Amino acid sequence: MTELKNDRFLRAMLRQPVDRTPVWMMRQAGRYLPEYRATRAQAGSFLDLCKNAELACEVTMQPLRRYPMDAAILFSDILTIPDALGLGLYFEEGEGPKFRKTVRSEADLAGLASFTAEDDLGYVMNAVSTIRKELNGEVPLIGFSGSPWTLATYMVEGGSSKDFANIKTMAYDKPELMHALLGLLADAVADYLSAQVRAGAQALQIFDTWGGALSAAGYKEFSLKYMQRIISRLPTEADGRRIPVIVFTKNGGQWLPVIADCGAQVVGVDWTTDIGAARSLVGDRVALQGNMDPSMLFASPTRIREEVATILESYGHGSGHVFNLGHGITPGVNPDNVTAFVDAVIELSPRYHQAD
């Protein structure tokens, strides 16, 4: 294996000393980049892009050519698992993801296809190994999955939802069915993430985009418990290096003390929580990732730089901070504003890492 030239991201995740705060962006490969839109047009559709290892590799590399990011993230989607389970994923322009079938009954659950990551999502593993080769050790590669709860929201609702009426009805009225579905998804996600590590992923992120729609008790029962189960089953090392795991629950700020005990090395924080307050809550149990409001990228470069400075100051001195947005970058952002964001982290963060 090629030696890793920049391991700042992996070191910060394990709260080891670094020269400056590492930075990457959720959804860093995406529609705000004209070159991404061109490659997607070449592929035909978003799903064709995900299924073509060379083109998925190309779009993964695009943000790295523009910005000195400290990590690459696999180009794929969290909804590949429900698609492989037979629900029929498709995207309608401007409407987000949709499924031809939903899971709302015992019969629907029994009708799901059997799943093995390496057989049924071989195209993702091909993308991982292709990207890893292309990166040539420049920066580490992040693999990812959705959390069981977040995947279940799409599978039960049939797409995006505002009120989660169908899945909450299932959770509250048919808890056994809900837990059977979440258990099946936890098995699939653990297998999927383990396969990504075998294919070359060097860190993992679990996206729990909709965990924050639950009550405090519901979050522990339906989301956190399953992420914990997955993490306990993942390989902890590959090629002699630790494989750190990031858990990101959007709107999970008030549950940070329990999230910090789920077994992940890093907890992602959205912009609604002050990162310094988050640090006091989790202490030295985990590193933190975040948390600039993605909409700040619509402001001027000067304003963006001020916000980066505020977040760095709030986190304070020492390792254990991975700079990121508080959620994925928005399609309409001017790519030059991302330069201002990344440059600000690179220029302003070293002083938080000097020995006192």
Ligand code: CP3
């Ligand atoms: O971070 C990265 O650069 C890696 C790529 C990535 C994508 N989706 C690419 C994508 C990752 C990590 C995801 C995760 C994902 N997908 C999540 C969890 C993270 C989050 O944002 O909360 C969720 C909920 C999904 C489901 C999904 N896929 C949605 C809601 C959408 C957007 C639909 C729309 O039209 O806005 C997608 C499509 C998608 N996934 C796009 C990209 C770049 C846009 C597709 C396009 O090119 O039109």
